[in-house]
Amino acid sequence: MEILYKSTRGNGETVTASQAILKGLADDGGLFVPTQVPALDVPVEKLAEMSYQEVAYEVMSRFFSDFTEEELKHCINSAYDSKFDTKEIAPIREADGAFYLELFHGATIAFKDMALSILPHLMITSARKNQIKNDIVILTATSGDTGKAALAGFADVPGTKIIVFYPKDGVSPIQKAQMVTQRGTNTHVVAINGNFDDAQTGVKKMFNDKALAAELAEAGYQFSSANSINIGRLIPQVAYYVYAYAQLVKKGELNVGDPLRVVVPTGNFGNILAAYYAKQMGVAIEKLICASNENKVLFDFFTTGTYDRKREFILTTSPSMDILISSNLERLIYQIAGSDEEKNRELMRELSENGAYTITDEMKAHLKDFAGGYATEEQTAQTIHDLYEKTGYVIDTHTSVAATVCKAYNAEHADGIKTLIASTASPYKFTRSVMNAIDPKYDDMTDFELIDELSVLSKTKIPQAIEDIRSAPVLHKTVAEVDGMEAAVKAFLQVK
Numbered sequence: 321m322e323i324l325y326k327s328t329r330g331n332g333e334t335v336t337a338s339q340a341i342l343k344g345l346a347d348d349g350g351l352f353v354p355t356q357v358p359a360l361d362v363p364v365e366k367l368a369e370m371s372y373q374e375v376a377y378e379v380m381s382r383f384f385s386d387f388t389e390e391e392l393k394h395c396i397n398s399a400y401d402s403k404f405d406t407k408e409i410a411p412i413r414e415a416d417g418a419f420y421l422e423l424f425h426g427a428t429i430a431f432k433d434m435a436l437s438i439l440p441h442l443m444i445t446s447a448r449k450n451q452i453k454n455d456i457v458i459l460t461a462t463s464g465d466t467g468k469a470a471l472a473g474f475a476d477v478p479g480t481k482i483i484v485f486y487p488k489d490g491v492s493p494i495q496k497a498q499m500v501t502q503r504g505t506n507t508h509v510v511a512i513n514g515n516f517d518d519a520q521t522g523v524k525k526m527f528n529d530k531a532l533a534a535e536l537a538e539a540g541y542q543f544s545s546a547n548s549i550n551i552g553r554l555i556p557q558v559a560y561y562v563y564a565y566a567q568l569v570k571k572g573e574l575n576v577g578d579p580l581r582v583v584v585p586t587g588n589f590g591n592i593l594a595a596y597y598a599k600q601m602g603v604a605i606e607k608l609i610c611a612s613n614e615n616k617v618l619f620d621f622f623t624t625g626t627y628d629r630k631r632e633f634i635l636t637t638s639p640s641m642d643i644l645i646s647s648n649l650e651r652l653i654y655q656i657a658g659s660d661e662e663k664n665r666e667l668m669r670e671l672s673e674n675g676a677y678t679i680t681d682e683m684k685a686h687l688k689d690f691a692g693g694y695a696t697e698e699q700t701a702q703t704i705h706d707l708y709e710k711t712g713y714v715i716d717t718h719t720s721v722a723a724t725v726c727k728a729y730n731a732e733h734a735d736g737i738k739t740l741i742a743s744t745a746s747p748y749k750f751t752r753s754v755m756n757a758i759d760p761k762y763d764d765m766t767d768f769e770l771i772d773e774l775s776v777l778s779k780t781k782i783p784q785a786i787e788d789i790r791s792a793p794v795l796h797k798t799v800a801e802v803d804g805m806e807a808a809v810k811a812f813l814q815v816k
């Protein structure tokens with residue numbers, strides 16, 4: 321069955337999956353959504369015997385129906401390989417009555433690797449399928465984590481180049497070390513004398529510069545973005561929820577058809593939306609629990625039906641969830657509005673003009689598959705502490721937000737339904753917050769002392785991503801002024 325994609329704000333025009341991946345965002349500013357969510361017509365018993373890569377193929381082939389089997393398998397096998405430190409790719413660990421789906425075994429030890437390791441391959445395949453001969457040049461402005469995950473994903477992928485701009489004094493020392501040690505002849509990392517907004521604005525300007533695009537085309541290049549709203553990032557995330565359910569059946573924890581509760585630490589709403597797609601494909605997910613930190617705009621939305629971004633922005637120990645506009649939520653809004661582009665456009669206009677919108681009662685009734693919860697900073701630290709004391713298992717701050725919400729929800733719903741928690745980062749990525757939660761005595765140690773200590777205490781090996789920062793040579797030393805960004809791009813691409 322062919323699945324096409326249309327914009328959440330468009331006029332109903334459709335594009336193929338490969339075209340949607342190439343475009344990223346629709347021309348009208350909307351997000352691409354599948355015209356229908358395909359059914360997963362493979363028995364769970366069969367999925368339970370498959371490898372991660374095989375399950376990923378079953379899921380992605382349903383959504384990316386214009387890719388050939390050979391193309392898609394090549395993308396999957398190039399993505400989920402030895403860059404991951406376990407053959408299982410996304411292993412499940414049980415602790416204190418919940419199942420943790422560990423999505424942090426890739427190159428940058430956080431869940432964005434699950435999508436960013438395959439996106440470059442999907443993009444370059446999409447380009448060739450659509451007779452685009454140019455090399456794809458990814459431009460990214462980063463405040464830290466996404467830049468590194470994108471660099472790791474695109475490094476040495478033939479037909480692609482990636483240029484990442486970061487604010488010189490606006491990322492953590494570890495984040496900076498991760499980026500400037502990036503290998504790959506097609507990678508370029510540039511420090512900007514400016515803040516994140518300057519970098520972001522500079523990148524947007526280059527994307528919209530028609531003269532620059534023409535110059536690049538002449539030299540055989542075209543720009544693209546690795547933005548989190550690309551369906552080439554969203555759909556690969558559906559795979560691990562299908563895999564997790566099948567693995568729990570294989571382990572005898574679930575019988576086929578048993579309900580599974582899924583709790584997701586949420587920021588941009590991509591990860592939890594992928595779980596919702598898995599449910600719509602036929603996976604027996606009982607409820608999707610959206611867990612927020614103190615920036616609880618989504619919790620308020622799920623409890624009141626009003627989305628209101630007009631509030632103080634709080635810096636928390638789970639920074640990847642410090643978000644007031646969850647861009648992927650638009651896909652859910654569109655769906656619960658009955659795929660009504662008009663209605664969605666109206667709500668998104670209210671959001672950009674007034675900073676808030678309220679959905680109708682009818683739309684709200686369609687949210688029954690979801691529940692929202694949130695965790696305070698204190699609770700988040702307490703959960704890390706308590707879980708470690710009780711089981712020896714150490715989780716990161718983002719995962720702890722979900723674990724905290726999970727515990728409260730299950731206490732209120734003592735129905736014995738098994739729970740899967742999306743574990744989105746390795747504790748080694750947020751070592752200081754994690755160790756401080758376990759014991760305040762660690763306060764005086766340096767970052768690397770803390771890492772060694774975490775290894776001892778959690779009885780886990782220090783991930784390669786961390787070892788790399790300790791020892792790898794600095795390969796990127798370019799610094800540019802804000803108005804020198806374009807020159808930096810041209811110099812790297814040797815244009816003119």
Ligand SMILES: *Cc1c(COP(=O)(O)O)cnc(C)c1O
Binds near residue numbers: 431585591592640
């Ligand atoms: C990006 C991120 C999240 C939030 O995921 P969304 O898909 O944006 O909701 C949660 N935890 C970590 C560690 C992340 O990097």
